[in-house]
Amino acid sequence: MGASTSTLSADAKDALARDIPQASHCRAALRAGLGLYGAATGSSTFRTQRPAIARLFWSLLGERKTHAIRKMSTPRLRRTPMYEIDVAGAEPSHPRPSARCDRRMELRAAFLACGSLAEPARGYHLELVPPSPAAATRLAALLRADGHAPHIAMRKGRDLIYFKDIDAIVGVLSAIGAYAAVLHLEDVRALKETKNRIHRLVNTEAANVDRAASAAAAQRASIALVADAYGLRKLSPVLREAAELRLRHPTDTLAELGARCRPPVRKSTLNGRIAAVVRLARRLGAAPAIAGAPDRTR
Helix, strand or coil: CCCCCCCCHHHHHHHCCCCCCCHHHHHHHHHHHHHHHHHCCCCCCEECCCHHHHHHHHHHHHCCCCCEEEECHHHCCCCCCHHHHHHHHCCCCCCCCCCCCHHHHHHHHHHHHEEEECCHCCCCCECCCCCCHHHHHHHHHHHHHCCCCEEEEEEEEEEEEECHHHHHHHHHHHCEEEEEEHHHHHHHHHHHHHHHHHHHHHHHHHHHHHHHHHHHHHHHHHHHHHHHHCCCCCCCCCHHHHHHHHHHCCCCCCHHHHCCCCCCCCHHHHHHHHHHHHHHHHHHCCCHHHHHCCCCCC
């Protein structure tokens, strides 16, 4: 059950509690569902922490009213009051509704009486804790009949029906008419996806910068080896130009270095020239005796 503070779950319940269906059979299904999921097995007392839900159930009772809404203190629940309504008797058992609208009214009642919706910042989570195993079995069957696939678990000896997938949660909330909550979840999802996409792009760009910096450092080290062991003046003019540009502009990209050539060359061309110098450095490092041999790489 939701707390009295303003949360996504509480706001969704309050909005649904103000949305009273027009058709009498839908109101009957909603009333029956609230009685089924909002009271302990065999009890004739409906309980909720939301005053709007208490007023909704009270308005739907009609001739079943026996007493006014009672406000009970519950110190163990952070002083959040509990609202109770006694009815003439426990809601009689009735078959699962066959009409889609009635089925969804009972699903709405289950969410109002025993459901909760987590704040998206904590992760997507919609759960319902029916008051009895029979109510849990009935609720799971209703969800499946409406096209939803709930997860079922046990918590402290009670059946727990829950959804963790955002699309499944949106589907259930849409079915029961909680459209404001759906819009909020979709806004959060869009924001999260945008942030994740930005993070991926930033990480990719950072990785590219790191790779480029590492490659440029390796190129400068190779050029320095060639300069010491062979001499840049012995290189062909285009290779010497590429090597000297890399040494003078260590942070430039290959495209920027290519633009500095005379005449300018494409990135791929400059990359090939620097690669030739790197290959020469590898040969010089592996066999220093050939340091005086002429370079024939172009």
